[in-house]
Amino acid sequence: MSITLDFNGKNLAKGKSLHLHYLPAKISGDGEANVETYFNNYTREAPDYGSGMLNNALRGYPLVGERMKVPEGYKGLVLQETEKPLSESADRQLRLTGVFDEFTYWNYDKVPSNGDPFRQAMLMADVAKALSEPISEQDLEAEIRRNLESKKENDS
Amino acid sequence: MEDIKIKEENKTIAEGDPSDDEDKKDIGKITSLKSLGPFIASRENSQNTVYLSDVPAVCKDKPCMLGVDEAGRGPVLGPMVYGISYCPLESKQALIDLGCADSKQLTEEKRDVIFNELNTLEYANSCVGWAVEIISPNVISTSMYRRAKCSLNEVSMESAMGLIQQAIDAGVNIAEVYVDTVGPPEKYQEKLLRRFPNFKITVAKKADSTYPIVSAASICAKVTRDHALKVWRFPEGLVIKDNAFGSGYPGDPVTKRFLTEHIDLVFGFPRLVRFSWSTAENALANKAYDMEFDEPDSEKPKYAGTKLTKFFKGTTKDGEVIREECRFFKQRHLSNVFEF
Numbered sequence: 001m002s003i004t005l006d007f008n009g010k011n012l013a014k015g016k017s018l019h020l021h022y023l024p025a026k027i028s029g030d031g032e033a034n035v036e037t038y039f040n041n042y043t044r045e046a047p048d049y050g051s052g053m054l055n056n057a058l059r060g061y062p063l064v065g066e067r068m069k070v071p072e073g074y075k076g077l078v079l080q081e082t083e084k085p086l087s088e089s090a091d092r093q094l095r096l097t098g099v100f101d102e103f104t105y106w107n108y109d110k111v112p113s114n115g116d117p118f119r120q121a122m123l124m125a126d127v128a129k130a131l132s133e134p135i136s137e138q139d140l141e142a143e144i145r146r147n148l149e150s151k152k153e154n155d156s
Numbered sequence: 157m158e159d160i161k162i163k164e165e166n167k168t169i170a171e172g173d174p175s176d177d178e179d180k181k182d183i184g185k186i187t188s189l190k191s192l193g194p195f196i197a198s199r200e201n202s203q204n205t206v207y208l209s210d211v212p213a214v215c216k217d218k219p220c221m222l223g224v225d226e227a228g229r230g231p232v233l234g235p236m237v238y239g240i241s242y243c244p245l246e247s248k249q250a251l252i253d254l255g256c257a258d259s260k261q262l263t264e265e266k267r268d269v270i271f272n273e274l275n276t277l278e279y280a281n282s283c284v285g286w287a288v289e290i291i292s293p294n295v296i297s298t299s300m301y302r303r304a305k306c307s308l309n310e311v312s313m314e315s316a317m318g319l320i321q322q323a324i325d326a327g328v329n330i331a332e333v334y335v336d337t338v339g340p341p342e343k344y345q346e347k348l349l350r351r352f353p354n355f356k357i358t359v360a361k362k363a364d365s366t367y368p369i370v371s372a373a374s375i376c377a378k379v380t381r382d383h384a385l386k387v388w389r390f391p392e393g394l395v396i397k398d399n400a401f402g403s404g405y406p407g408d409p410v411t412k413r414f415l416t417e418h419i420d421l422v423f424g425f426p427r428l429v430r431f432s433w434s435t436a437e438n439a440l441a442n443k444a445y446d447m448e449f450d451e452p453d454s455e456k457p458k459y460a461g462t463k464l465t466k467f468f469k470g471t472t473k474d475g476e477v478i479r480e481e482c483r484f485f486k487q488r489h490l491s492n493v494f495e496f
Binding site: 022024025026027028029033034037038039041042057058059060061062108109110117118120121123124 | 299300391420422423424431436447448450490495
């Protein structure tokens with residue numbers, strides 16, 4: 001099985017910029033939504049919860065949210081698969097619907113904080129960076145020297 | 157004669173002609189029945205709105221009675237309105253002359269007339285003041301759907317106490333308070349006394365028909381609710397001819413039709429509807445996309461020490477070792493994904 005990302009990575013900047021909402025609900029449905037009139041229309045600033053906080057509601061459930069940026073060095077993409085694969089081994093093709101650098105993150109009746117699973121998971125960006133960043137000769141030698149010294153200290 | 161005149165005034169309000177200069181002149185003040193609709197229309201209908209009439213000078217000097225009542229508690233549509241009215245103890249006759257009696261016995265037209273006279277006739281507005289809070293259906297839904305659920309009774313009591321407090325802050329010399337209630341009066345009375353220990357407080361069922369000052373409050377609340385529905389503009393962009401969505405009571409066929417015909421697959425209803433009503437919930441079931449929120453943390457932490465069998469659980473039947481996910485990733489809600 002192979003997955004083809006059917007777009008040119010160099011042209012991402014030209015992709016349609018999307019305004020997305022990260023909602024604390026599972027919606028069993030797919031399709032267009034009247035976001036502008038039924039939702040965006042009702043977003044209000046909520047300084048009582050802290051600077052930059054917003055509030056709104058979804059089907060009567062109170063939401064507290066904030067604007068969030070995609071981690072630095074990353075780009076948000078929305079990909080869509082027009083044909084569902086028939087079997088697990090079938091080749092798949094994903095198309096680019098749009099791009100985003102910012103989105104609105106919403107919690108159900110809870111002020112967004114570092115305790116939110118989403119923010120905690122975002123640490124993965126740092127982990128990935130640390131793991132994949134090239135290490136220079138000098139850094140490596142410095143690390144080896146540090147290790148030797150601490151070993152000596154422990155031994156003595 | 158009076159009745160007909162009022163009806164005509166109603167018409168212009170309902171049509172909401174934006175070029176009518178008179179409507180726009182002073183939208184911050186309600187001086188007659190005619191200015192009520194434009195005032196409400198100028199406020200955001202997804203938030204609560206409080207309005208206080210000017211306090212008549214005598215109400216600051218002489219000891220006053222104050223009545224509290226509500227309108228629109230039951231309907232699935234539109235705001236709930238809390239109303240208060242007050243006047244000096246000695247001015248009770250003015251209320252009776254106005255026709256403030258059991259508001260359930262009054263027709264909508266008659267209530268409109270009384271409300272108009274209360275604001276325009278000198279003998280009335282020189283001694284009777286009033287205030288209302290329009291509790292938005294959006295606020296009702298979001299309060300009742302909070303993680304720590306806030307019942308409609310709590311919302312009501314907060315509103316009533318808030319209005320009384322605003323009357324005190326505005327300088328009304330309150331001596332006696334009369335409150336109409338549908339629930340058990342004792343608890344309510346106790347709560348009010350704790351907050352306002354210096355007043356003589358009476359909470360009673362059907363106070364509306366017993367005390368003219370409560371009837372006056374009731375009329376203010378009812379007239380305000382009726383007009384709030386008449387001038388309702390949908391931020392969702394819906395246009396309903398004459399705002400004909402019925403009384404909002406679940407049994408009303410017009411309301412029923414409105415609820416079935418205006419379902420948005422994702423967002424459910426326009427926010428005129430109180431989502432927290434079971435009528436609304438039921439109307440959405442099977443008609444709109446299912447939606448599941450992370451519900452309050454009802455799960456209690458399960459901890460009963462390490463289970464003895466834990467040590468045998470590391471392998472499956474065929475002897476394959478189950479590796480527990482690294483704690484670092486588990487705590488950060490990260491896991492491998494193969495399918496998407």
